[in-house]
């Protein structure tokens with residue numbers, strides 16, 4: 001506890017850096033996966049390639065990926081961009097499947113009736129299909145969020161600051177309190193981000209409130 | 213009150229359209245493992261303007277397929293559909309659908325929209341502002357007998373019967389002159405069903421529109437239809453005519469059987485204390501003749 005009180009600014013700094021890596025990656029995973037998931041849902045033949053293909057990204061080991069990315073992106077090894085790109089890739093690996101499944105689970109009668117009412121295909125997608133896939137999309141992005149917050153810590157090995165830095169540093173210097181702060185802090189942050197997503201879902205999907 | 217307004221409107225409204233199917237065939241393409249299905253084959257049929265015409269037939273006879281060619285949800289393999297002598301193949305499908313009401317069996321409502329927004333859907337799609345669209349939606353709630361308090365509920369928070377009323381109100385919101393109904397009351401209990409059937413008759417009379425109604429229930433067909441079309445497999449028209457015509461002169465055994473004229477229904481009268489009771493084949497009273505004796 002003493003350590004925490006004395007090093008509060010360091011912890012606070014690490015927390016912010018952690019969030020600044022995780023949040024853009026979570027947001028980008030969502031924005032990029034929804035169109036890909038939609039293509040997989042809309043065009044059956046593409047489903048295998050997109051869903052299985054993106055899932056394979058998850059099999060890439062994270063540390064080598066972070067080492068190789070600078071060479072591909074032309075960034076410096078310590079650039080936080082590498083981390084965001086890598087985490088987004090892992091997010092997509094999970095989220096494309098969730099999106100395709102969420103869209104496929106919509107009641108087809110509802111979509112048929114929307115067509116019969118005179119929704120154009122584009123309007124139907126944004127006003128009917130995506131909102132109805134909302135609960136499934138939310139469930140998917142919650143998994144991505146928690147996994148992303150946890151994965152950010154790996155970047156500490158490369159010297160990019162985050163809550164992970166607290167345990168790499170703690171290990172090197174033998175400070176148990178610092179290690180524990182890093183682990184507990186990461187877990188708490190994951191829970192916090194998850195709660196925020198649930199709250200956003202509650203606001204955006206009022207019709208689904210009573211159900212889950 | 214709003215009902216009166218709509219009745220007044222009906223007198224000035226454009227006439228109800230007729231619908232004509234000409235040599236209509238629809239084949240659903242097969243896949244690698246399943247063969248192609250001929251859903252309807254060479255159907256020629258006229259739906260008189262301003263009528264309540266019922267298509268009745270057993271499951272798989274092609275009723276839904278036929279109905280959906282009218283709003284271009286299904287594209288015919290060959291043949292054509294005319295609304296008021298206009299071939300609809302030449303029309304914009306999305307715009308066409310907004311001029312034709314469509315009600316289907318349960319779950320047709322948008323679950324993420326409140327009742328009032330479900331009803332206002334087509335006016336909103338047509339660019340009507342939210343306030344006037346909602347005003348119109350409230351009028352329709354009156355017309356179909358829905359309490360305004362239900363306006364803010366989501367479909368999941370309504371009873372089956374209330375959902376169907378919302379469905380009917382929604383289909384009528386843009387004042388269509390043609391209404392398609394696909395087994396709309398299949399999932400509600402018999403009492404609510406009878407109530408909704410009366411409502412459909414009243415609306416059709418009051419609004420002076422053409423209704424094409426699909427059911428597999430012959431009792432419903434007899435209750436509703438000005439004209440009844442009995443479909444056999446692949447949309448083959450076994451007989452068409454008024455209920456009385458079908459009951460008096462069934463064209464063949466298939467129709468007679470479908471009407472329940474053979475042993476199945478066996479309706480007959482029995483005099484009980486001067487009242488004429490209608491009995492079924494098992495000697496159970498199912499109704500009574502009105503008139504003297506009451």
Ligand SMILES: Nc1ncnc2c1ncn2[C@@H]1O[C@H](COP(=O)(O)OP(=O)(O)OP(=O)(O)O)[C@@H](O)[C@H]1O
Pocket residue numbers: 240241249250251252269270271272273274275276277278428
């Ligand atoms: N999208 C489709 N793809 C392939 N076959 C279809 C499709 N829709 C309908 N069919 C087939 O076409 C035939 C007619 O179906 P349709 O839905 O028009 O019948 P229906 O009279 O409405 O039946 P029900 O009373 O069960 O609703 C059936 O054999 C059905 O299996």
Ligand SMILES: [Mg+2]
Pocket residue numbers: 275276277394
């Ligand atoms: Mg059907």
